[in-house]
Amino acid sequence: MxxxxxxxxxxxxxxxxxxxxxxxxxxxxxxxxxxxxxxxxxxxxxxxxxxxxxxxxxxxxxxxxxxxxxxxxxxxxxxxxxHSTMVFQQFHLFKNYTILQNVVQPLVLSGRFSRKEAEIIAHESLEKVDLAAFEN
Ligand SMILES: Nc1ncnc2c1ncn2[C@@H]1O[C@H](COP(=O)(O)OP(=O)(O)OP(=O)(O)O)[C@@H](O)[C@H]1O
Ligand SMILES: [Mg+2]
Missing domain, CATH: 3.40.50.300 (P-loop containing nucleotide triphosphate hydrolases)
Structure with a gap:
């Protein structure tokens, strides 16, 4: 399908x-x-x-x-x-959050992951795109 x-x-x-x-x-x-x-x-x-x-x-x-x-x-x-994600032409990060928190929050809000799971996924994802050094 x-x-x-x-x-x-x-x-x-x-x-x-x-x-x-x-x-x-x-x-x-x-x-x-x-x-x-x-x-x-x-x-x-x-x-x-x-x-x-x-x-x-x-x-x-x-x-x-x-x-x-x-x-x-x-x-x-x-x-x-x-089950979908959209990156807008003009996008906004939460400025009062760290990079990691910016990635974690949508995963938690989706209701599919606990905060702990989301933190692991977010960390691995940031590593994949070479941004883990900036996560905090
Ligand atoms: N909320 C809206 N109310 C009225 N007309 C709209 C609305 N949103 C889009 N349109 C109209 O729909 C048409 C398509 O617009 P759309 O923004 O989807 O085009 P686009 O292909 O993305 O253009 P661009 O390459 O400039 O980004 C345009 O004529 C636009 O004016
Ligand atoms: Mg357009």
Whole structure:
């Protein structure tokens, strides 16, 4: 089964249809880039993938969670966001936290890890990208 699947997805904001008839399948372990002119809807598409933007109609599946545009509840949103990550063009770290705490906190908030587990994962992740020396 593919990791992400969009079927006939539409996003309308106000009177403007921004995404129309989007069919897209993304396989696990692959890298996909969206390329297109400014205003063509790349950011809107990414925001829709984790339900920062609610699709008006169509189907969206991320992993095992499938939602139907226009019929999305808070539980769906939580489930999809628990299994996705987004790095924004402009991103913000918590300035009163250490680097380690910045990585730990989202893992704990996701409800999937205890603080101890999250600290181990965060430390290993920072090591992988050569940032462990800065974690405190
Ligand atoms: N919240 C919103 N309300 C109204 N229109 C919006 C909203 N968000 C996006 N749009 C419109 O949707 C269209 C697509 O915008 P989007 O930001 O997704 O494009 P983009 O491909 O990411 O552009 P860029 O390359 O400049 O980042 C644009 O016409 C934009 O004005
Ligand atoms: Mg954009």
């Amino acid at each position: 593919s990791l992400i699947e969009l079927t006939n997805l539409e996003v309308t904001i106000g009177h403007k249809t921004i995404l129309k008839s989007i069919d897209l399948t993304i396989e696990e372990g692959t890298v996909t880039a969206f390329v297109g002119p400014s205003g063509s809807g790349k950011t809107t598409l990414l925001r829709t993938l984790n339900l920062l933007q609610i699709p008006t109609s169509g189907r969206l599946r991320v992993g095992d969670t499938e939602v139907i545009g226009g019929k999305i509840n808070k539980r769906d949103i939580r489930q999809i966001r628990n």
